[in-house]
Structures are given as structure tokens and as C-alpha cells.
Amino acid sequence: xxxxxxxxxxxxxxxxxxxxxxxxxxxxxxxxxxxxxxxxxxxxxxxxxxxxxxxxxxxxxxxxxxxxxxxxxxxxxxxxxxxxxxxxxxxxxxxxxxxxxxxxxxxxxxxxxxxxxxxxxxxxxxxxxxxxxxxxxxxxxxxxxxxxxxxxxxxxxxxxxxxxxxxxxxxxxxxxxxxxxxxxx
Amino acid sequence: xxxxxxxxxxxxxxxxxxxxxxxxxxxxxxxxxxxxxxxxxxxxxxxxxxxxxxxxxxxxxxxxxxxxxxxxxxxxxxxxxxxxxxxxxxxxxxxxxxxxxxxxxxxxxxxxxxxxxxxxxxxxxxxxxxxxxxxxxxxxxxxxxxxxxxxxxxxxxxxxxxxxxxxxxxxxxxxxxxxxxxxxxxxxx
Numbered sequence: 001x002x003x004x005x006x007x008x009x010x011x012x013x014x015x016x017x018x019x020x021x022x023x024x025x026x027x028x029x030x031x032x033x034x035x036x037x038x039x040x041x042x043x044x045x046x047x048x049x050x051x052x053x054x055x056x057x058x059x060x061x062x063x064x065x066x067x068x069x070x071x072x073x074x075x076x077x078x079x080x081x082x083x084x085x086x087x088x089x090x091x092x093x094x095x096x097x098x099x100x101x102x103x104x105x106x107x108x109x110x111x112x113x114x115x116x117x118x119x120x121x122x123x124x125x126x127x128x129x130x131x132x133x134x135x136x137x138x139x140x141x142x143x144x145x146x147x148x149x150x151x152x153x154x155x156x157x158x159x160x161x162x163x164x165x166x167x168x169x170x171x172x173x174x175x176x177x178x179x180x181x182x183x184x185x
Numbered sequence: 186x187x188x189x190x191x192x193x194x195x196x197x198x199x200x201x202x203x204x205x206x207x208x209x210x211x212x213x214x215x216x217x218x219x220x221x222x223x224x225x226x227x228x229x230x231x232x233x234x235x236x237x238x239x240x241x242x243x244x245x246x247x248x249x250x251x252x253x254x255x256x257x258x259x260x261x262x263x264x265x266x267x268x269x270x271x272x273x274x275x276x277x278x279x280x281x282x283x284x285x286x287x288x289x290x291x292x293x294x295x296x297x298x299x300x301x302x303x304x305x306x307x308x309x310x311x312x313x314x315x316x317x318x319x320x321x322x323x324x325x326x327x328x329x330x331x332x333x334x335x336x337x338x339x340x341x342x343x344x345x346x347x348x349x350x351x352x353x354x355x356x357x358x359x360x361x362x363x364x365x366x367x368x369x370x371x372x373x374x
Binding site for chain 2: 050058067079089098124156161171174176
């Protein structure tokens with residue numbers, strides 16, 4: 001039965017997918033090929049839509065694939081299957097954190113982790129910038145600045161520093177500027 | 186944590202806040218960091234800056250989607266299992282309906298120049314927002330040479346050597362435990 005197959009497949013992807021969208025997409029790709037649910041062209045389209053629409057990429061892709069295989073209910077089934085392992089594991093972890101937060105072991109672990117997370121945030125900045133503000137890499141000389149992206153980046157940076165602009169306002173502004181600049185130039 | 190609100194009041198705030206986050210976050214994961222920070226750290230003060238960093242570390246080290254894990258974690262802290270479920274539903278309502286629209290209408294986004302512009306525009310703006318959030322959180326955390334060294338090492342490991350973020354966090358956890366839990370134990374208390 002297709003619904004059971006969907007929930008089981010996406011449950012497994014939910015367990016194996018450490019690190020979000022960009023890890024989950026290759027997992028989805030191999031599952032889809034194995035089950036012959038979609039052609040590779042259809043899958044490429046789904047990944048593109050998932051990245052360009054609001055929401056987590058992994059959830060978007062799961063919903064889309066579920067719909068294409070078994071309609072709207074299929075989409076919901078795939079999504080629920082995928083987030084079920086998270087729900088169980090994160091609730092257990094959050095519960096343990098509340099219980100042992102003050103212990104020296106947890107405190108010392110957190111003191112080690114926090115600076116590493118700052119490094120990962122710095123990486124996220126580079127990652128997002130490499131898909132908008134610049135492209136290519138310095139290593140092979142293919143580096144180039146995307147002027148339109150750089151203009152939007154600078155505008156949002158300045159406005160956020162000078163005013164208390166809400167991130168949602170900043171995102172709406174970026175979307176509007178992006179559409180205008182890319183249509184005009 | 187704000188004690189003045191009743192549980193239904195908190196649950197409603199969880200739902201509506203994660204609904205906004207789900208509606209306005211394109212790209213998932215770190216793209217929602219600035220929104221979560223503004224709503225839960227700056228405005229509501231339900232989460233401190235340190236807790237925000239801890240949550241980021243934990244949700245990345247567990248299986249699953251970072252944004253979903255974060256909604257479950259914060260939802261559970263605020264309103265138990267019900268809070269976790271409601272926060273996640275709030276996060277996912279908009280994306281599910283938007284994706285359903287695309288799936289049934291057979292819209293080919295790759296041909297739509299306007300959407301390409303929107304995509305690059307949002308990414309550019311989000312780059313600036315994550316940078317600012319990173320600076321705010323970094324000011325809190327990067328005190329002393331050890332912290333700077335770990336931050337630099339994790340950036341280089343992930344960016345240059347392609348080390349998985351979860352593995353990086355695990356290594357930092359072991360390092361923190363050895364240094365602060367074993368070697369400097371006496372000094373912490």
C-alpha cells in the first residue's frame with residue numbers, strides 16, 4: 001500500500017538525515033530512484049521548487065514527492081513520516097536538557113559547543129552568500145561578485161543596523177528588490 | 186521564562202510565531218535563525234542568547250530537518266509535547282499549502298525569471314541577517330583565545346575540509362567536556 005510505503009520511506013529518511021535539506025536531498029534521490037516514483041527531471045524540478053518556496057527544503061521536497069505519488073494525502077503522509085523521528089528524538093533531548101542542564105558535565109559540554117556553533121553560523125553566512133552575493137570560488141579563479149545581490153545585501157545590512165527593521169520586513173524588502181533588479185537589469 | 190501567560194496563551198504565541206517563521210523563511214535551517222532570535226530572544230525573552238546557541242547546536246546534532254527540530258525543541262520548552270506539536274504545525278502549514286499549489290499547477294519555476302530574482306534577493310538579504318545574528322551571538326560567546334580557536338577551527342573544518350556539522354559539534358562537545366569538565370573542574374564551581 002502506497003501510504004505505508006511513503007510513511008516508512010520518509011521515516012527512514014527522517015532518521016538518517018542529519019543536518020537538514022542538503023543532506024536529505026541525496027537520500028531522497030536514491031529512494032526515488034529505487035521506488036521509481038519520479039523521473040530524474042521531475043525530481044530536479046521538485047528540488048528547485050523546494051529551494052525557492054518558503055519552508056524547510058526537506059519538508060517541501062517530501063510534501064511534493066508525496067503529492068506526485070499519492071495526492072494531497074500522500075503529501076501529508078510523507079511529511080508526517082519524515083518529522084516523526086525528529087518529534088520523538090528532540091522531545092527526549094529537550095526533556096533531558098531540562099533535567100540535567102545545571103550539571104557540570106552538561107555545562108562543560110555546552111561551553112565547548114558554543115564557540116563551534118559560532119563557526120558554523122559563519123559558515124552559513126558564506127554558504128548563503130555563495131548563492132547570492134557572489135559565485136564561483138577563489139581557489140580556481142572562478143570567483144565573481146553578483147552586483148545585484150551585493151546591493152541587496154548592503155541595503156539590508158545598513159537598514160538592520162540603523163533601524164529596528166523586523167527580519168520579516170527585511171526579507172520582504174529583499175524579495176521585492178530582487179524581483180525588481182533581476183527584471184530590470 | 187514569562188510566567189504571566191496562561192498555557193493556551195503561550196501555545197497561541199508559539200503557533201502564530203512559527204507560522205510567520207514558516208511563511209517567510211526561504212532556504213530553511215539557518216535562514217530562520219534571525220527570525221527566531223528576534224521573536225523569542227529579543228521580543229519575548231523566552232530564550233536567552235546562550236540558550237539560542239545551545240538549541241542551534243542540539244538541533245543540528247540530531248537527525249531531521251534543522252528548522253523542524255528547532256520548532257519542536259522551543260515548542261517543548263514553552264508548552265510541553267502539545268507545544269512541540271503545535272509549533273511544528275505552525276511552521277509547516279504555509280510551506281505545505283504553497284508546495285501543494287505548485288505540485289497541482291505544474292508550474293515550472295526554473296523558467297520564471299521573477300522567481301529567480303526573488304530567490305537571489307531573499308538569499309542576499311538573509312546573508313546580511315545571519316551575519317548580524319552571528320555577530321550578536323558571537324559577542325556573547327567569543328571571550329578568550331580558546332573560544333576563538335574553536336570557532337575558527339569549526340569554520341575551517343566545515344568550509345575547507347567538508348567535515349559534517351554534526352561531527353564538528355560532537356568534537357567540540359568532547360573537547361569542552363575534557364577541558365572544562367575534567368581539567369578545569371575545580372575552577373568552574
